[in-house]
Amino acid sequence: VEFKLETREQSVSVEVEKKADQQLEVKVGKNNYEVGYTRISDNQIHLSVNGKNSMVFLAKNQDGKVVFINGNTFTVADGDKRVRNRTGTGKSDKTPDSVTPPMPAVVVSVLVQNGDRIKKGDGVIVVSAMKMETTLVAPYDGRVKRVRVSQGDKVKPGDGLIDIEKDY
């Protein structure tokens, strides 16, 4: 069986063949591995990869699964499924014509008004999360089409705060 997985902004093909109970032969890119595994719990799997033991921890997140191994974490997604989602509901679509916060936050102040001309890198809105203020900037030159929020509003990633009409 072949999978297309995505992690760290690269796409990797993984071939899997079942050898015996809890024994797999796996090819990741060009590397071959003899894999033995034991599931410890829903979030914990013990792996033996070419004879080397490691404990791996996993949890689902909005992009796929986050995998923890020896202090390092990787977000791994099923590549084909991601493509399907993107073309499907459109819910996970980015709104590239709008400024959105990187984390759940509260609006501290709006620095622009409808119709303002702005340059790439100009601060357009200040948000605050966990007592830290962050100024979000315009991604490109353009004109403020619509300010969708005001001071004190609670906002989250994906919310369009300020719509910007891009200059072409």
Next chain:
Amino acid sequence: MIKKILVANRGEIACRVINTCREMGIPTVAVYSEADRKALHTLRADYAIYIGESEASESYLNIDRIIAAAKSTGADAIHPGYGFLSENADFAQRCIAEGLVFIGPPANVIRNMGDKRTARQLMDESGVPIIPGATITQRDAAARQAEEIGYPIIVKASAGGGGKGMRVVNRPQDLEDACAAASREALKAFGNSTIYLEKYFSKTKHIEFQILADADGNVIHLLERECSIQRRHQKIVEESPSSALSPSLRRKMGQAAVAAARAAGYVNAGTVEFLLNIDKTFYFLEINTRLQVEHPVTEMITGIDIVRQQIEIASGNSLAIRQDQVTATGHAIECRIYAEDPENAFMPSPGTLSFIREPTGPGIRNDCGVYLGCMVPMDYDPIISKLIVHATNRTAAIKKMVKALREYVILGVKASTPFLIDLLDSKHFCDGEIFTDFIEKYFREWKPDAQGIDEALIAYIVDELSGKTQSPVAQTPGGPLSPWETLGNWRLG
């Protein structure tokens, strides 16, 4: 003796205080906001009282509600932790007026030290060296004052602490914006928008001394902590002893710390912060009139429980430890574990902890404020826990910390652990070449390494292929999906 303690705080520090109270046989009362209904401190204390909305001003900063909670539960003392009301003189005064013991210094000491300008003046008068600086009285005066001090300068909140309301300014044209932002942050965090300017030194170390003082006038110090590794002017790695201090410099700074405490009329536990330049000259920064976040490193090397000392002193007892009885063993390091994204300018990463496993082993301590399934709310400082290790020497402590960090599993929110592993593993850190601009200088463009990437991909597939346990949480309506349904695409190979 104190009979019941209300802990006017949240998260790891509330849990930390509760631990010592429990050892001492003192019942505890937690207070909690809307966002913290199921927080660890709420669940762990003997009693818990709801005090209001998530917004700190409606809960953890609301003096009336906290006093009322103490009254209604029969608590006779309040421990303020750090942050929130811990350095609020009005709160300390109000506690006393209401017949409650405030576990901290007297209100006038908090007031004097809380106003960084008064503190500077008091220290100056007592011969403790201070940094060149100026108070901003009017907006337009700031530019002139900054020119006089000389760029780069740092804008600080007069009522500040914890890196909030601080901005470094390198160019005159950035001054106005920096002052406005610092002032706004200060108003929000401390309820006071007053700011001041100081000369900014770039290659400096942050060295602080833990002090203990009783009401009989006994003052001792519990040696130093080095807190030079900072991001956004907030400490993230602390250790003791500092590799920068010779025994004679340690003695000299220790004496200055005790002198500073005496000049302030200090009672209870406090911290005298110094800035140490590369030429070994040092300046007084401030006295933190509270329990410090990083107090555990001192506890590890001295074996002294500082919270217990605070409670004893607040109960009116004299210090049972003399200066010559304070000894240090080995080396301790603390890492602050934050819910934040080290790949993205340490942006806070609130959310639900879908999995957590704390490291264990000899010499490993984790002061933790969260549990599996709980929420790290966006409303407060994003600290998850403080990981502390203790070993025979600095090298052994670094290796122990790296090992502990590698075993610390936090899933569901982004955490700073992978960054901390690389930081502690770096040659510069191991060589003790650490300054307050360390991260900016050596780890500016940090990206996580790809070690273990193939195993991670294998784990993903194994997770899909192997059946999960019959946990009720994991079950989806209509029965679990088979891997053939959940995986997007597959071909027979």
